[in-house]
Amino acid sequence: MNKSFARIFLIILGICLLGFTYWDSLAEIINICLTDDDYSHGTLLPFITAYLLWDRRDEYKTSNQKSIIIPSIILIFGLLLFTLGHSSQLSFLTWASFFPVILSSVWLIFGKSIFLTSAGPILLLFMSKPLPDSLVVRIFWPLQVLAAKIGAWTLEKLNVPVYLSGNIIEIPTMRLMVEEACSGMRSVMALITIAFTIMLLKPLNILGKLILILIALALAVSLNVFRVSLTGVLAHFYDPKAATGFFHTFSGFLVFLIGL
Numbered sequence: 001m002n003k004s005f006a007r008i009f010l011i012i013l014g015i016c017l018l019g020f021t022y023w024d025s026l027a028e029i030i031n032i033c034l035t036d037d038d039y040s041h042g043t044l045l046p047f048i049t050a051y052l053l054w055d056r057r058d059e060y061k062t063s064n065q066k067s068i069i070i071p072s073i074i075l076i077f078g079l080l081l082f083t084l085g086h087s088s089q090l091s092f093l094t095w096a097s098f099f100p101v102i103l104s105s106v107w108l109i110f111g112k113s114i115f116l117t118s119a120g121p122i123l124l125l126f127m128s129k130p131l132p133d134s135l136v137v138r139i140f141w142p143l144q145v146l147a148a149k150i151g152a153w154t155l156e157k158l159n160v161p162v163y164l165s166g167n168i169i170e171i172p173t174m175r176l177m178v179e180e181a182c183s184g185m186r187s188v189m190a191l192i193t194i195a196f197t198i199m200l201l202k203p204l205n206i207l208g209k210l211i212l213i214l215i216a217l218a219l220a221v222s223l224n225v226f227r228v229s230l231t232g233v234l235a236h237f238y239d240p241k242a243a244t245g246f247f248h249t250f251s252g253f254l255v256f257l258i259g260l
Contacts, residue, residue, distance in 0.1 A: 032130060
């Protein structure tokens with residue numbers, strides 16, 4: 001009875017400390033997921049994580065492992081990462097520190113077995129945080145340029161006069177700018193998150209997991225490249241309004257559904 005009471009007390013204390021320490025970071029994440037279309041999938045991740053944790057309830061076994069060295073090292077690392085992120089005002093580091101802190105706490109309170117079972121669903125929450133701007137530019141700018149090049153090449157094959165400058169496609173009827181969203185960023189983040197969720201639902205070996213991630217990446221990029229090409233063709237041969245407004249939004253939604 002005393003052990004059960006102590007464990008409940010530690011759980012409540014841990015939740016309170018985590019909530020107090022990461023309140024600003026969690027509030028920022030919630031605001032981003034509610035206002036940024038690129039990361040709107042983050043609003044679903046807490047519910048998916050909760051379901052995955054509940055689905056694994058039969059696998060939870062109290063561990064008798066007495067060693068606290070490894071989880072303590074992970075906890076100290078997480079706290080140092082939090083201190084670094086907080087002092088340097090790097091919100092991404094602060095958010096990243098949340099996971100070693102919470103996972104090491106689970107290990108210390110419940111044992112190694114429950115830590116291993118719950119680590120995957122908890123780490124899935126990481127996908128709700130936007131990547132650092134410097135990293136986004138390095139990853140998605142080449143995809144923007146690639147989409148613009150293939151779009152321009154498609155128009156040239158259809159005998160449309162095209163001038164390409166970086167991510168800007170100029171045709172006689174209008175100027176098309178391949179923006180960050182058209183690089184496939186939204187689809188990449190959402191489809192990779194879905195791929196990770198499938199990994200947690202279905203037992204796959206390392207090769208299967210790698211293939212699943214590569215398929216998600218390939219679909220997201222190739223379908224958005226197709227979308228840019230189709231937009232340019234419709235804007236020239238049909239109506240320049242096809243590059244904006246309802247069609248532009250609907251085509252993005254349709255591309256994501258096909259990828260899904």
